[in-house]
Amino acid sequence: MTLLAPLFLAAAAAVAAGxxxxxxxxxxxxxxAAFPTARFVPDxxxxxxxxxxxxxxxxxxxxxxxxVLLAGAALAQPVRTPPRKAIRRVVALDLSRALAxxxxxxxxxxxxxxxxxxxxxxxxxxxxxxxNVRDSLxxxxxxxxxxxxxxALIVASRAAAALAPRADSLELTVVSPLVxxxxxxxxxxxRARWRGRINIARVxxxxxxxxxxxxxxxxxxxxxxxxxxxxxxxxRNGALVRIVRDSPxxxxxxxxxxxxxxxxxxxxxxxxxxxxxxxxTVGALIAGSAVSVAAWVRTADPAPGRxxxxxxxxxxxxxxxxxxxxxxxxxxxxxxxxxxxxLREGTGRVVARLAAPCGVxxxxxxLSDSLIATLAGAGPALIARSVxxxxxxxxxxxxxxxxxxxxxxxAEPLARRARRDR
Amino acid sequence: MTSAPAAxxxxxxxxxxxxxGWPARLAVRGSTPGTHRSRLVGVSxxxxxxxxxxxxxxxxxxxxxxxxxxxxxxxxxxxxxxxLGTTIIVDASVSMAFPSxxxxxxxxxxxxxVGLAAVAHAGGDPVGATAVVDARRVGLPPRTRRGVIGEIxxxxxxxxxxxxxPLAQAIAAAYRTPRMAIVSDLLGDADAxxxxxxxxxxxxxxxxxxxxxxxxxADPPAAAILARDPEHDDIRRPLVDATxxxxxxxxxxxxxxxARAWRAAAANxxxxxxxxxxxxxxxxxxxxxxxxxxxx
Numbered sequence: 001m002t003l004l005a006p007l008f009l010a011a012a013a014a015v016a017a018g019x020x021x022x023x024x025x026x027x028x029x030x031x032x033a034a035f036p037t038a039r040f041v042p043d044x045x046x047x048x049x050x051x052x053x054x055x056x057x058x059x060x061x062x063x064x065x066x067x068v069l070l071a072g073a074a075l076a077q078p079v080r081t082p083p084r085k086a087i088r089r090v091v092a093l094d095l096s097r098a099l100a101x102x103x104x105x106x107x108x109x110x111x112x113x114x115x116x117x118x119x120x121x122x123x124x125x126x127x128x129x130x131x132n133v134r135d136s137l138x139x140x141x142x143x144x145x146x147x148x149x150x151x152a153l154i155v156a157s158r159a160a161a162a163l164a165p166r167a168d169s170l171e172l173t174v175v176s177p178l179v180x181x182x183x184x185x186x187x188x189x190x191r192a193r194w195r196g197r198i199n200i201a202r203v204x205x206x207x208x209x210x211x212x213x214x215x216x217x218x219x220x221x222x223x224x225x226x227x228x229x230x231x232x233x234x235x236r237n238g239a240l241v242r243i244v245r246d247s248p249x250x251x252x253x254x255x256x257x258x259x260x261x262x263x264x265x266x267x268x269x270x271x272x273x274x275x276x277x278x279x280x281t282v283g284a285l286i287a288g289s290a291v292s293v294a295a296w297v298r299t300a301d302p303a304p305g306r307x308x309x310x311x312x313x314x315x316x317x318x319x320x321x322x323x324x325x326x327x328x329x330x331x332x333x334x335x336x337x338x339x340x341x342x343l344r345e346g347t348g349r350v351v352a353r354l355a356a357p358c359g360v361x362x363x364x365x366x367l368s369d370s371l372i373a374t375l376a377g378a379g380p381a382l383i384a385r386s387v388x389x390x391x392x393x394x395x396x397x398x399x400x401x402x403x404x405x406x407x408x409x410x411a412e413p414l415a416r417r418a419r420r421d422r
Numbered sequence: 423m424t425s426a427p428a429a430x431x432x433x434x435x436x437x438x439x440x441x442x443g444w445p446a447r448l449a450v451r452g453s454t455p456g457t458h459r460s461r462l463v464g465v466s467x468x469x470x471x472x473x474x475x476x477x478x479x480x481x482x483x484x485x486x487x488x489x490x491x492x493x494x495x496x497x498x499x500x501x502x503x504x505x506l507g508t509t510i511i512v513d514a515s516v517s518m519a520f521p522s523x524x525x526x527x528x529x530x531x532x533x534x535x536v537g538l539a540a541v542a543h544a545g546g547d548p549v550g551a552t553a554v555v556d557a558r559r560v561g562l563p564p565r566t567r568r569g570v571i572g573e574i575x576x577x578x579x580x581x582x583x584x585x586x587x588p589l590a591q592a593i594a595a596a597y598r599t600p601r602m603a604i605v606s607d608l609l610g611d612a613d614a615x616x617x618x619x620x621x622x623x624x625x626x627x628x629x630x631x632x633x634x635x636x637x638x639x640a641d642p643p644a645a646a647i648l649a650r651d652p653e654h655d656d657i658r659r660p661l662v663d664a665t666x667x668x669x670x671x672x673x674x675x676x677x678x679x680x681a682r683a684w685r686a687a688a689a690n691x692x693x694x695x696x697x698x699x700x701x702x703x704x705x706x707x708x709x710x711x712x713x714x715x716x717x718x
Contacts, residue, residue, distance in 0.1 A: 030660050035649035036517035036527075036609055037639045040672040041659035 012072020096147030196382030456505030556585030
């Protein structure tokens, strides 16, 4: 047992001593006792005080001292100090879409984990699993998100900081297929902050889905967007991106949901969308790094969602939202049949951006040996003392102690009243 | 209130009082032969002296044999002896159950009553006892038969002090008994008692007052208390360092006043503090007045 703020307990002890002193020095009402010759005692107020040489009401004194000490103990925040081990492990388990055999990965992680070790699961986001990690392993599910070793290393470092007071050394094991899409520009720098060896438990990687660029366009034959798509060379039946210039059907939505495709609803008549209060003209359209400068006539707003393209004043021009494995896009960009707007290069780049597949491209190619060697590093396990102290733990006993203080504080007036009535 | 302390036997007390007498303070009127000097003269077989016959004397008291021998008329003078009925009146008010843990006052009062009764009974006097508890009187009329001391002991052992005890009524009710001994702390109807006792003395009776005082009353413990009168619950006063001296002075003055008032009423006043042996206190009560002692 350790006290996070022992000074509070010391202060409470001092206050308790003061309470005892007050009880000793208190001028209090004497004890009631039968005394046949009481009539010869001078008739003065019955509450005349007298100095006590020893605490008169030990019960009340004990109640008060206990209240003060309990409050001090609560503020001192006692925490249970777990047993210290020579080495503790942090296991980072990959649950991203790159995992071919999740059961194998979980089994490998379970074999590594012991009582008191930490588990970190990650795909594009990493999470530290608290409590009974062995039970948690049974409920883990693989996601469709890409993995991120950077996120895993950051969260593993935090978990290691939490384990540091309970171990001499810390060992990090990464259970992952280690594919290229999981390594980003920051990974090496984040890895360098872990000043110890990292064990690699490599598992089989899934096969990457075949993704070929292309757009399936459903539009009138004289639709200007056909020219743009044709210029980009993207027109292809059966592609993973479907642009619908009329109204999308339930079959379209189901296709996007199940196949992971991108359904782009770009109505030729923007009246199908939610009309703006007042139509206006803006000078530019921005989609990622693509910019199209023209006199765009703005008449409607896209459906709610994450903005993919914005007008130059910041208002969204196209939005996207997830739908199962795929995504649904709403585009409120009027493309006039007159003029050469659809044929301009800037417009083409915007269209190419809006016709990109959902998410990012899968890259399940294995990491190079040099990157794996960088990730693994060399030397001994991380020395626990070198890890920056974890955030101060929270005392679980403190709320209970404060509850006890509350009860005692409520009992004190009752005890005082009972003493007065005696 | 705690339970009554177990009644101890009175054997040791009675042994200690063996041979002690309780002579009447004045000549008694009774005609039943006893140990006390009687006001009657001439009928006793116990010869004292001769006196010349005077006109008016009863001729039946003439010593005819002396007249025949000497031809002088002399009366045969004798001193009569008579018994003296005695009633012990015991205060059993709740104030006698003090201190609350030992009931020291009540225990001493019981022993005094039994001791006085035993001494009187040993002199051949009829003796009875009356305990006044919670405004009720329980008692035994004066008797001379054997075993009456045991009955008095059992009677008092069965009494638990409670409530108030108006002793004046008990004194008035015992007017037929020439001698009465009142065992009380005098914290009840003391003024009424004094009036009743004075009337009894005027009527030729003899009154002994044994004032029982607890040692804790005469010298209260140093600890501060809120003193509560057990007979008057509305009296609650702090007995602390600041009031202790005034209390002691007031209590002492009251005791002195009681002694003076009772003695002025021709009663034999004796103060007994708990802790004094009952036998010793009984000897003090039954001791004849100084003048009588010197005359003997």
